[in-house]
Amino acid sequence: MFSVALVLTVLIGYLVTGIASGDVDWLALIGDPTWSPDNAAFGALAMIYGSAVVCVLALVLAVPVGWSAAIALSEYLPPRLARPLRLSIELLAAVPSIVYGLIGIMVVRPFVAALGDVPGGDSLLAAGIVLAVMIMPTIVAVSVDALAAVPSRYREAAYSLGLTRREVVRSAVLPQARAGMRAGVLLGLARALGEAIAVFLVIGRADGRLPKSFGEFLSSLVHPGQTLTTKLAGPEPMLAGTSGPYFAALCGLGVILLVLVAAATVWGTRRTSSRSVKRGLRAHRATSWLRIPRDRLTTLLRLGALLLPGTLLVGMLAILVTRGSSALNPAFWLTSSTGAAGGGVRDQIVGTLLLLATTALIALPLGYGAGVLIGAQASARTARVLETLTVAIGGTPTILLGLAGYVIFSTAMGWGRSWLAGAVVLVPVVVPVIALTTAGRIRSMPSELTESALALGLSRTQYIRSVVIPYTWPATLTGLLLGLARAAGETAPLIFTATVFFGAPALPTGIVDSPVQALPTHIFTLSQDSGAPEAVTQAWGSALVLVLITAVLLSLAVALRNRFEGARRWTT
Numbered sequence: 001m002f003s004v005a006l007v008l009t010v011l012i013g014y015l016v017t018g019i020a021s022g023d024v025d026w027l028a029l030i031g032d033p034t035w036s037p038d039n040a041a042f043g044a045l046a047m048i049y050g051s052a053v054v055c056v057l058a059l060v061l062a063v064p065v066g067w068s069a070a071i072a073l074s075e076y077l078p079p080r081l082a083r084p085l086r087l088s089i090e091l092l093a094a095v096p097s098i099v100y101g102l103i104g105i106m107v108v109r110p111f112v113a114a115l116g117d118v119p120g121g122d123s124l125l126a127a128g129i130v131l132a133v134m135i136m137p138t139i140v141a142v143s144v145d146a147l148a149a150v151p152s153r154y155r156e157a158a159y160s161l162g163l164t165r166r167e168v169v170r171s172a173v174l175p176q177a178r179a180g181m182r183a184g185v186l187l188g189l190a191r192a193l194g195e196a197i198a199v200f201l202v203i204g205r206a207d208g209r210l211p212k213s214f215g216e217f218l219s220s221l222v223h224p225g226q227t228l229t230t231k232l233a234g235p236e237p238m239l240a241g242t243s244g245p246y247f248a249a250l251c252g253l254g255v256i257l258l259v260l261v262a263a264a265t266v267w268g269t270r271r272t273s274s275r276s277v278k279r280g281l282r283a284h285r286a287t288s289w290l291r292i293p294r295d296r297l298t299t300l301l302r303l304g305a306l307l308l309p310g311t312l313l314v315g316m317l318a319i320l321v322t323r324g325s326s327a328l329n330p331a332f333w334l335t336s337s338t339g340a341a342g343g344g345v346r347d348q349i350v351g352t353l354l355l356l357a358t359t360a361l362i363a364l365p366l367g368y369g370a371g372v373l374i375g376a377q378a379s380a381r382t383a384r385v386l387e388t389l390t391v392a393i394g395g396t397p398t399i400l401l402g403l404a405g406y407v408i409f410s411t412a413m414g415w416g417r418s419w420l421a422g423a424v425v426l427v428p429v430v431v432p433v434i435a436l437t438t439a440g441r442i443r444s445m446p447s448e449l450t451e452s453a454l455a456l457g458l459s460r461t462q463y464i465r466s467v468v469i470p471y472t473w474p475a476t477l478t479g480l481l482l483g484l485a486r487a488a489g490e491t492a493p494l495i496f497t498a499t500v501f502f503g504a505p506a507l508p509t510g511i512v513d514s515p516v517q518a519l520p521t522h523i524f525t526l527s528q529d530s531g532a533p534e535a536v537t538q539a540w541g542s543a544l545v546l547v548l549i550t551a552v553l554l555s556l557a558v559a560l561r562n563r564f565e566g567a568r569r570w571t572t
Contacts, residue, residue: 007393007428014404015258018251021243029252033210037236042249044256046210050124050225051260054199055192057128057221058135063185066139068305070181073140074147075169076302086144089309093137094554095316096489098523099543101201103316104130105527106323109202116222122204124225130198133312135188140309142187146180147173164295190264193257194397196229197491197520201527205230228257232399233492242411254400265392323537324544332541337502337517342534345542347506351419351516352549354507355498356484358423363430363483368476370431371438376468377460387439394432399492401425406496417515419508422498429490430483437479441472485553489546491520501525519546 025042032043069089073082108129109121116123150173158172174181204224211217232253240246326332335344370390374383402425409421449471453463499521508514519542526539 007396007431008389010408011258011396011400011404014407015251015254015400018242018407019248019255022245022248024245024248024252026252029249030256033208035207035231037240037246037249040245042245042252044228044231044249044253046208047226047228047231047253048256049210050203051193051227051229051257053124053221053225054127054131054203054227055189057125058131058192059185059189061129061132062136062139062188065305065308066136066184066188067143067181068302069136069309070140070143070147070184071169071173072302072306074144075165075173076299077306085306085310086141088313089137089140091551091554092133092309092313092316093141094485094489094550096491096520096543096546096550097134097195097198098489098491098520098527099316099320099547100130100134101198102523102527102539102543103319104198104202106319112222118222120204120224122202122224123222124203125221126202127199127225127227130202131192131195134195134198135192136309136312138188138191139181139184142184143177143181146177146184149180150176164291166295166298167291186264186267190261193261193264194229194399196233196397196399197524199227200230200233201524203227203230205234228253229397229399232257232397232403233495237403237406237496242407250403254403257397258400261397262392266388320540320544320547323540324542326537326541327544327548333545336506337522337538342538345519345522345538345545347504348517348519348522348542349545349549350506351499351504351518352488352520352546354419354516355423355426355494355518356488358420359426359430359487360480360484362423363427363434364476364480366427367431367434367479367483368438370435371472371476371479372442372464372468374435375439375442375472376464383439387436390432390435393428394436396428397492398429398490401428402493402496405493410497415511416513417498417500418511419498419514419516420511422494422516422518425493425497426487426490429487429493430480433483433486434476434479437482438472438476441475442468445471481553481556485550488550488553489520491524494518494521495524519549 029042029044030048031045032041033046033049034041034043035046073086077085104126108126109123111121112123112126112129113119113121116125154172154176155168158168163171203226205226206224207226209220209223209225211220232250236246237250240250321328332344333349334346336347337343337345370386374386374390378386405421405425409415409418409424415421445468449467450463453467458466498515499518500515501517501522504515504517506517508516523539523542523546526535526542
């Protein structure tokens with residue numbers, strides 16, 4: 001758990017030190033909408049409003065569809081059909097956020113522009129729609145796990161009373177699964193709060209937009225806005241220096257964001273109380289009016305909701321293949337980029353693989369040690385606290401990791417842009433996935449193995465070396481690949497610490513002032529020049545390459561999961 005404690009210490013230390021470097025008027029920061037560094041006015045109310053609006057829009061759009069799709073997967077479809085459909089939904093969760101941003105530019109912004117009759121389409125509504133698509137897989141995956149955990153005897157008892165399928169789900173299943181389904185929503189909310197890059201590309205980044213009436217509120221939905229994450233992902237952290245009131249105000253934004261994400265994550269991962277677990281069949285006011293037609297209509301709606309995530313995945317793949325056809329040419333993979341938007345992406349691929357390989361070497365022992373501590377050595381209460389902290393680290397907005405890495409490595413240690421700094425700031429993204437997957441595997445280990453090892457008189461070290469490691473390594477490897485799949489698409493941590501758009505060699509020759517080029521930041525830079533056709537073509541081709549690399553990592557992880565029946569906590 002050293003890595004988790006270290007990340008928490010560094011992150012909190014960075015924010016506290018930054019706040020201490022200048023006076024922060026917390027009342028003005030929270031209650032004033034005006035953000036004007038030239039006039040020493042640092043009010044974040046408009047950003048808090050923007051974050052709240054886009055998250056509420058995302059939840060309103062994603063929760064009904066996600067819950068309905070989860071119920072259809074768990075209660076309506078046979079496992080043979082539900083399994084591949086669930087996998088397709090889980091693949092949506094692995095699509096890099098920069099790709100969601102690109103699709104938002106191409107599809108969502110024109111839709112909002114036509115809907116609101118506004119130019120461009122950059123708006124809070126566009127950001128809310130993009131976030132809804134991004135958090136829906138999380139809601140579905142966690143909700144399916146919660147529904148699957150309901151004992152079959154509840155369903156059998158309800159069916160024996162002559163209830164329809166809709167009534168069984170409502171009366172016997174949902175009361176038991178409600179806490180887990182609510183956790184899926186809160187984990188989705190945590191991701192929406194912490195997302196920076198996809199929102200950055202479609203929201204417009206306009207400061208000080210705070211409506212004063214309901215009519216202005218409706219109008220503000222189709223006009224540009226600002227959120228806490230998009231403010232931190234912009235150029236201001238580079239302009240604010242590393243001390244003074246400007247930098248302190250930005251760190252104050254980071255504290256507000258971290259508290260909101262941590263609260264949603266901790267609330268979403270808290271254990272269900274025994275009272276709710278023991279809750280039995282819930283009585284509902286029975287009515288025989290049109291029972292069968294209502295049951296058929298509900299079935300139709302839930303199965304229809306299940307089609308939406310699959311349609312989104314197929315549509316996204318179709319767009320990627322159509323717009324990124326340049327990636328189908330081997331020369332695009334094997335040649336380096338030329339000019340602003342020409343050539344291939346060989347150097348970006350090499351840089352991305354270098355970052356992932358280095359991150360894997362650092363994260364694997366740290367994540368595995370944390371997993372063994374949580375699953376095998378800590379007491380139940382301590383393990384629960386450590387697991388919650390690990391989940392909270394996994395939900396930390398990566399833009400904060402990038403800013404902390406920029407101040408510590410690039411500025412304080414004098415590394416400048418360094419590939420090693422980029423790999424280090426990606427480690428907190430991967431470690432929680434490895435730790436939680438390993439701990440879940442250890443908990444699923446048959447008790448006979450532990451009892452046999454203790455009966456033979458093995459020491460704790462011998463038990464872990466001879467029993468735990470051989471049993472858990474497939475799950476650990478699966479967690480590593482899943483963590484790397486997520487890290488491959490991270491853009492925000494690398495912008496400030498490790499990458500440049502052009503001019504870096506494919507392989508660095510040192511550590512200090514040794515940047516690399518990487519696919520996520522390459523796509524991010526090109527996508528901001530969306531008016532140039534060459535840049536757009538290069539961005540889509542790079543996005544398809546990044547998705548294919550992520551798909552390879554996920555395919556390996558799924559193959560391992562299917563073979564070694566590991567605990568499925570990583571899917572959440």
